[in-house]
Amino acid sequence: xxxxxxxxxxxxxxxxxxxxxxxxxxxxxxxxxxxxxxxxxxxxxxxxxxxxxxxxxxxxxxxxxxxxxxxxxxxxxxxxxxxxxxxxxxxxxxxxxxxxxxxxxxxxxxxxxxxxxxxxxxxxxxxxxxxxxxxxxxxxxxxxxxxxxxxxxxxxxxxxxxxxxxxxxxxxxxxxxxxxxxxxxxxxxxxxxxxxxxxxxxxxxxxxxxxxxxxxxxxxxxxxxxxxxxxxxxxxxxxxxxxxxxxxxxxxxxxxxxxxxxxxxxxxxxxxxxxxxxxxxxxxxxxxxxxxxxxxxxxxxxxxxxxxxxxxxxxxxxxxxxxxxxxxxxxxxxxxxxxxxxxxxxxxxxxxxxxxxxxxxxxxxxxxxxxxxxxxxxxxxxxxx
Amino acid sequence: xxxxxxxxxxxxxxxxxxxxxxxxxxxxxxxxxxxxxxxxxxxxxxxxxxxxxxxxxxxxxxxxxxxxxxxxxxxxxxxxxxxxxxxxxxxxxxxxxxxxxxxxxxxxxxxxxxxxxxxxxxxxxxxxxxxxxxxxxxxxxxxxxxxxxxxxxxxxxxxxxxxxxxxxxxxxxxxxxxxxxxxxxxxxxxxxxxxxxxxxxxxxxxxxxxxxxxxxxxxxxxxxxxxxxxxxxxxxxxxxxxxxxxxxxxxxxxxxxxxxxxxxxxxxxxxxxxxxxxxxxxxxxxxxxxxxxxxxxxxxxxxxxxxxxxxxxxxxxxxxxxxxxxxxxxxxxxxxxxxxxxxxxxxxxxxxxxxxxxxxxxxxxxxxxxxxxxxxxxxxxxxxx
Numbered sequence: 009x010x011x012x013x014x015x016x017x018x019x020x021x022x023x024x025x026x027x028x029x030x031x032x033x034x035x036x037x038x039x040x041x042x043x044x045x046x047x048x049x050x051x052x053x054x055x056x057x058x059x060x061x062x063x064x065x066x067x068x069x070x071x072x073x074x075x076x077x078x079x080x081x082x083x084x085x086x087x088x089x090x091x092x093x094x095x096x097x098x099x100x101x102x103x104x105x106x107x108x109x110x111x112x113x114x115x116x117x118x119x120x121x122x123x124x125x126x127x128x129x130x131x132x133x134x135x136x137x138x139x140x141x142x143x144x145x146x147x148x149x150x151x152x153x154x155x156x157x158x159x160x161x162x163x164x165x166x167x168x169x170x171x172x173x174x175x176x177x178x179x180x181x182x183x184x185x186x187x188x189x190x191x192x193x194x195x196x197x198x199x200x201x202x203x204x205x206x207x208x209x210x211x212x213x214x215x216x217x218x219x220x221x222x223x224x225x226x227x228x229x230x231x232x233x234x235x236x237x238x239x240x241x242x243x244x245x246x247x248x249x250x251x252x253x254x255x256x257x258x259x260x261x262x263x264x265x266x267x268x269x270x271x272x273x274x275x276x277x278x279x280x281x282x283x284x285x286x287x288x289x290x291x292x293x294x295x296x297x298x299x300x301x302x303x304x305x306x307x308x309x310x311x312x313x314x315x316x317x318x319x320x321x322x323x324x325x326x327x328x329x330x331x332x333x334x335x336x337x338x339x340x341x342x343x344x345x346x347x348x349x350x351x352x353x354x355x356x357x358x359x360x361x362x363x364x365x366x367x368x369x370x371x372x373x374x375x376x377x378x379x380x381x382x383x384x385x386x387x388x389x390x391x392x393x
Numbered sequence: 394x395x396x397x398x399x400x401x402x403x404x405x406x407x408x409x410x411x412x413x414x415x416x417x418x419x420x421x422x423x424x425x426x427x428x429x430x431x432x433x434x435x436x437x438x439x440x441x442x443x444x445x446x447x448x449x450x451x452x453x454x455x456x457x458x459x460x461x462x463x464x465x466x467x468x469x470x471x472x473x474x475x476x477x478x479x480x481x482x483x484x485x486x487x488x489x490x491x492x493x494x495x496x497x498x499x500x501x502x503x504x505x506x507x508x509x510x511x512x513x514x515x516x517x518x519x520x521x522x523x524x525x526x527x528x529x530x531x532x533x534x535x536x537x538x539x540x541x542x543x544x545x546x547x548x549x550x551x552x553x554x555x556x557x558x559x560x561x562x563x564x565x566x567x568x569x570x571x572x573x574x575x576x577x578x579x580x581x582x583x584x585x586x587x588x589x590x591x592x593x594x595x596x597x598x599x600x601x602x603x604x605x606x607x608x609x610x611x612x613x614x615x616x617x618x619x620x621x622x623x624x625x626x627x628x629x630x631x632x633x634x635x636x637x638x639x640x641x642x643x644x645x646x647x648x649x650x651x652x653x654x655x656x657x658x659x660x661x662x663x664x665x666x667x668x669x670x671x672x673x674x675x676x677x678x679x680x681x682x683x684x685x686x687x688x689x690x691x692x693x694x695x696x697x698x699x700x701x702x703x704x705x706x707x708x709x710x711x712x713x714x715x716x717x718x719x720x721x722x723x724x725x726x727x728x729x730x731x732x733x734x735x736x737x738x739x740x741x742x743x744x745x746x747x748x749x750x751x752x753x754x755x756x757x758x759x760x761x762x763x764x765x766x767x768x769x770x771x772x773x774x775x776x777x778x
Contacts, residue, residue, distance in 0.1 A: 009493045029525070052632075061446035067520040068475040071634040071650075071767035075641070081653055083632035084768065085481045086473040090453040096470045100485060107492035108394045109630075135452040140414070245494075247437075247468035249456040256460070265456075268466055382456035383469065 009106040013232035013239040013392060016045025016225030017351045022189045022339030025219040030064055030120040031076050033221035038077040038114060045225040046235055051110040052083040056097030056117035057343035058090055062132045063124050073116075083110065090136035091292060093117060094222070094346025095247070095376020095385025101226050102245040102387075111227055117344035118221035129217055133342070136379035142253040150214065150293070152253075152380050154206035156260055157295040161208070163261060164310030168208055172199045173316045174294040175213050175336050181323065182333025184363040185352075189218050189339030213294040213336075220341035222348045229392065238358045243277035243371070244388040246270070252382040263381030266303035273373070273386040274305075281305035284388075285369045286356045287321070287329040288349035290377035291336050300375050301329070323364045331356060331364045346376030346385060357391050394491040398617035398624040398777060401430025401610030402736045407574045407724030410604040415449055415505040416461050418606035422729075423462040423499060430610040431620055436495040437468040441482030441502035442728035443475055447517045448509050458501075468495065475521035476677060478502060479607070479731025480632070480761020480770025486611050487630040487772075496612055502729035503606035514602055518727070521764035527638040535599065535678070537638075537765050539591035541645055542680040546593070548646060549695030553593055557584045558701045559679040560598050560721050566708065567718025569748040570737075574603050574724030598679040598721075605726035607733045614777065623743045628756070629658035629773040637767040648766030651688035658758070658771040659690075666690035669773075670754045671741045672706070672714040673734035675762035676721050685760050686714070708749045716741060716749045731761030731770060742776050 018040030020033050028036075034055070042048055055069045066072070070084030083104075089096040094117035101115035121129050134143045137152060161168060176196050182188035194212055202211040232239035248268035254260045274280060281304065289304070291297030298312035306327050307315050315321050321329035332338045332352040335345060353372035355361045361369075369391075376385040403425030405418050413421075419440070427433055440454045451457070455469030468489075474481040479502035486500035506514050519528045522537060546553060561581050567573035579597055587596040617624035633653035639645045659665060666689065674689070676682030683697035691712050692700050700706050706714035717723045717737040720730060738757035740746045746754075754776075761770040 058452055059446070061444070061517075061520060062450075064524070065447075065516075065520060066524045067443055067473055068522070068637060068764055068767055070474050070481075071763065072523060072637050074634045075636040080636050081633055081649070083484075084474070084634045085485070085632070088452055088471040088473055089455050089469070096455075099468075100470070100488075103485075103488050103492045103494055106494065107488045109488055109491065131450075132446075135446060135450060137453070138457060139449070139451045247470070248466055249459045249469045251460040251465050252453060252457050264466070378456065379453055382453055 010108055011229035012102050012105045012226055012242045013229040014224050014354060015227055015232045015235050015239055016041040017354055018044055019187060019222040019348060019351050020220050021187045022218045022220040022341055024122040026122065030060060030118055031073060033219060034073050034116060034118045035076050037221040037223040038116060041223040041225050047112060049112055050079050050082055050114055051112050052104050053114045054097040054100045054116065055086045056093035056346060057086055057119060058088055058093050059119060059132045059342065064120060089383040090378030091342050092346060092376045092378030092383040092385050093343040098346060098350060098387060099245050099247050099385050102242050105226050105228060113226045114223055115226055115347060116223040117347040119341040119343040120219050121217045121341060122219050138252045148206060150209055151206040153293045153295060154209045156254060157208055160261055160295060166313050169196060170313035170317055171294050171298055172196060172213055174291060174297045175199050177316060177322060178291065178330055178334045178336035181331050181364055182337035185332040185338055188333045188337055189216055190337045209293055215292045215335035215340035218339035218341040220339060220344045222344045222351055224347060224350055239392045240354050240357055241390050241392045242387060243390045244273035246272035246276065247385045249383050250381055252379055254380055263299055263303050263384060265381050265384035266300060266375060269384045269386040270304050273388050277388040279371060279388060284371050284373045286353050286366055286372035287327055288353050288374040289329060290375050291330060291334045292340060304375060323366055328366045331361060331366060349374045349376060350387065353389055357389060395493055396614035397487050397490045397611055397627045398614040399609050399739060400612055400617045400620050400624055401426040402739055403429055404572060404607040404733060404736050405605050406572045407603045407605040407726055409507040411507065415445060415503055416458060418604060419458050419501060419503045420461050422606040422608040423501060426608040426610050432497060434497055435464050435467055435499055436497050437489050438499045439482040439485045439501065440471045441478035441731060442471055442504060443473055443478050444504060444517045444727065449505060474768040475763030476727050477731060477761045477763030477768040477770050478728040481768065483731060483735060483772060484630050484632050484770050487627050490611050490613060498611045499608055500611055500732060501608040502732040504726040504728040505604050506602045506726060507604050523637045533591060535594055536591040538678045538680060539594045541639060542593055545646055545680060551698050554581060555698035555702055556679050556683055557581060557598055559676060559682045560584050562701060562707060563676065563715055563719045563721035566716055566749055567722030570717040570723055573718045573722055574601055575722045594678055600677045600720035600725035603724040603726040605724060605729045607729045607736055609732060609735055624777045625739050625742055626775050626777045627772060628662035628775045631657035631661065632770045634768050635766055637764055639765055648684055648688050648769060650766050650769035651685060651760060654769045654771040655689050658773050662773040664756060664773060669756050669758045671738050671751055671757035672712055673738050673759040674714060675760050676715060676719045677725060689760060708751055713751045716746060716751060734759045734761060735772065738774055742774060
């Protein structure tokens with residue numbers, strides 16, 4: 009396999025971008041990424057997206073967007089793996105270059121969620137879980153995460169304050185992130201007083217419905233070294249799955265797909281959790297952020313919240329996590345989220361992370377999660393020194 | 394790159410399968426494919442599907458179906474490229490094995506179309522073209538193909554009878570195909586007297602709305618030789634795109650994506666049109682079958698219909714085409730169609746094609762088309778002697 013590197017990043021601000029369409033957002037992110045890379049010869053495009061069919065009544069995004077970015081003719085496809093669509097899109101792009109079939113590949117993601125009424129979006133998001141056997145019973149997607157949350161507190165004797173703290177830190181980190189959806193602080197009491205969405209999950213513990221697009225330019229490490237002084241190597245790229253619905257699993261408090269994919273990734277990269285300086289976890293709900301810290305090997309089971317409380321996941325802590333605000337505060341445009349995670353990590357690895365810069369960031373691990381852990385894509389990125 | 398081979402095929406009968414769900418169909422096809430291959434260690438799964446979001450209100454098919462086929466944990470994703478989803482799924486699976494990252498990969502496709510009302514399905518199919526700028530103007534997907542059809546007759550002075558003949562041959566071929574949707578003959582006058590769907594396209598020139606699932610098992614050629622006496626090598630795998638809507642193109646009478654992808658494929662396989670013994674073209678409408686014969690290099694521009702008239706594309710002709718009935722008569726369960734094309738070709742290459750067997754079939758070319766040629770995947774398969 010050829011070694012693969014990322015040489016360009018492009019992204020839009022995340023928000024309620026009513027004045028621009030899905031294709032507008034994707035074009036902006038793509039052209040910025042190609043400009044950042046300083047190249048324009050593209051061989052293939054992968055578009056991570058979950059809901060364009062139900063929210064925009066548009067499929068065939070691969071060819072559509074290939075044309076709109078000025079590259080009609082290239083190979084293209086839409087990659088769908090629920091909220092992990094972005095991470096899996098990166099995985100496909102990685103293989104496309106690693107295989108030797110394509111030299112320059114765009115790994116993109118886009119989601120346009122705010123043009124539709126919230127019930128439509130909530131329903132579309134629930135397509136990430138098993139509609140026939142789980143969702144039609146009446147539970148919402150937030151409701152499923154609420155079950156996990158409550159069981160976690162019960163089993164480990166953890167207080168909600170300690171879990172909800174995760175959201176407070178995310179907002180703190182987003183204050184310094186120009187592309188973040190929410191650049192404002194919240195206090196723990198704000199989180200706990202915000203409306204209950206599905207008991208015990210409060211509004212401010214949920215990632216916001218957002219619009220956004222993000223794109224990476226991948227090529228061989230060999231070519232990357234000629235293009236830039238700061239190529240970012242993809243040291244590992246792994247995907248794993250699990251039964252879609254939590255009732256089918258042996259253990260509701262560990263996402264097996266995270267464990268499987270991260271194990272493969274650590275092995276591929278020949279790295280361990282202690283080698284990771286920058287972490288991006290999929291905190292669609294605070295509880296998922298806590299579980300990720302445990303499943304990825306950064307905390308013992310039931311002890312993830314302790315890392316948050318002790319400041320270990322802050323930008324100046326031992327395991328800087330979601331330093332740009334994560335899904336919670338940077339925002340969660342579903343199909344693009346996995347790519348934004350890569351971008352936030354790359355800004356750190358390049359030393360371009362501004363006030364939240366982690367000193368000497370060398371290795372970053374990204375966890376992109378679909379549904380309640382039905383699919384997890386793990387990537388490990390490193391500075392190519 | 395590692396050489397890649399197909400060692401197992403599995404598929405359902407195509408039809409109005411109201412008694413079975415999307416997942417039932419996919420499980421049946423997958424288990425048959427694994428049984429045919431004689432292995433059960435799967436590393437990754439790609440599911441070609443276009444419309445599960447709008448027709449089944451279900452996404453995240455990769456993980457969902459990985460679990461249902463008894464392989465929770467493996468890497469999985471849904472691949473969407475409109476009606477080329479199956480062909481592109483095969484392309485992704487090919488790269489997954491070729492890259493060295495995965496050893497055994499399932500390339501699958503599934504579509505469940507007949508549970509919904511026809512207007513819903515017609516609308517969902519139109520998502521293959523540009524909704525905002527083309528479909529919302531009032532044209533249907535059939536209507537777009539009708540424009541191409543009329544221009545073709547006008548420019549080349551070809552009569553409708555000669556184009557409609559394609560459907561007659563497809564029905565003839567399907568009579569001997571156990572898994573075909575329509576195992577009955579039609580006469581040319583039946584086709585021309587069938588209802589007009591979009592002038593000049595008659596009902597019997599359109600591929601039928603269908604349910605079905607099909608799966609291939611891919612592994613390295615090295616391992617394939619140990620598993621079976623009839624491994625099928627993937628000699629070429631290529632994908633190309635074009636502007637989604639015909640009004641954006643320089644030439645409405647040639648699918649540029651077919652030309653680009655087939656050129657890449659012939660080069661990769663070191664083969665020419667004259668080396669192809671079995672051809673599978675994407676005849677969603679008769680006119681698309683004719684255009685394919687020209688764009689793939691089997692006929693001069695404007696002369697595709699002559700091949701049909703002269704019997705050249707019949708199973709005993711010079712370029713046996715869609716020997717199992719093609720999209721028109723075998724059926725067109727959208728996301729699965731590209732995989733069914735591979736299966737029909739493999740039955741020929743294995744010598745298992747029954748009454749329609751092409752003598753000494755060695756090389757097969759498959760064309761999987763999305764929309765009116767927005768995406769085209771081309772594969773060349775050969776017997777590994």
